[in-house]
Amino acid sequence: MNHHVTIQRKFRALTTAVAALMLGIAGAQSTYAQSTYAQDTYASPADRQGCPTTAELFATDNTAIITDPDDPRLENRLTRFAHEVRAIIRAHGARPGASELLDGVFWSTEQKQVTYERSREFDVNRVGRDGLHHIAGVIAKRYDQESVLTFRCLPRTSPETDAVEIEVPGVTPGDLRAALLLDAEAREKLGGASATLDGRLILVAPVAELPLARKFTTDLGADWNEAQLRYGDREFVS
Numbered sequence: 001m002n003h004h005v006t007i008q009r010k011f012r013a014l015t016t017a018v019a020a021l022m023l024g025i026a027g028a029q030s031t032y033a034q035s036t037y038a039q040d041t042y043a044s045p046a047d048r049q050g051c052p053t054t055a056e057l058f059a060t061d062n063t064a065i066i067t068d069p070d071d072p073r074l075e076n077r078l079t080r081f082a083h084e085v086r087a088i089i090r091a092h093g094a095r096p097g098a099s100e101l102l103d104g105v106f107w108s109t110e111q112k113q114v115t116y117e118r119s120r121e122f123d124v125n126r127v128g129r130d131g132l133h134h135i136a137g138v139i140a141k142r143y144d145q146e147s148v149l150t151f152r153c154l155p156r157t158s159p160e161t162d163a164v165e166i167e168v169p170g171v172t173p174g175d176l177r178a179a180l181l182l183d184a185e186a187r188e189k190l191g192g193a194s195a196t197l198d199g200r201l202i203l204v205a206p207v208a209e210l211p212l213a214r215k216f217t218t219d220l221g222a223d224w225n226e227a228q229l230r231y232g233d234r235e236f237v238s
Helices: 003-039 079-091 129-142 173-182 184-189 207-219
Strands: 055-059 095-108 113-125 148-153 163-169 192-196 200-206 228-237
Touching: 055 079, 055 129, 079 095, 079 113, 079 129, 095 173, 113 173, 129 148, 129 228, 148 163, 163 207, 173 184, 173 192, 173 207, 184 207, 200 207
Parallel strands: none
Antiparallel strands: 055 113, 055 148, 095 113, 095 192, 148 228, 163 200, 163 228, 192 200
């Protein structure tokens, strides 16, 4: 056989083998990327169901029971608390986003009356279920909280989805107080909600209680057609 032809055939065989190897590596990388993508619920904006952030934390540094809506402690902007919590989020591998002041109105089964709380909502990105749970636990322990509420935004059809976050304009803390006092079922099953400083209701409720949450929202005088609904997984982390 011609020596030159033999060398050409060997070179083609080597080239083919290298190409096959590179395709195999690329395929493996693609499979790994797809697997990683599948594990990250928030990789695609379409999967977020309109959520502006991966997850949320609802927390405060207050440990007192406040029953007077005119209590001066309800004017606290929690500025230092906001900086500290954002540092905690960052220190545990997640990315902190925006934070918003909230005026919460809740029903105390022990006190048998409405209580008030100034708190903050924190956006948290690049975090999974376990990481979010851990961060909330750190915050609960540091600020001596009975629990910290978390909400991970998920597709409505996700097997982990058990809650819905309702946001609708036109609601004040006074509206919430009056509604809770009048609605025993809402007190029992929803517990309470919060309002932003610009008058938006923030209510995180079990999916099973969505009809009740809708009734409660409309009884507040809010327009349900303006409500934004986000589905996900909620947890009270102590």
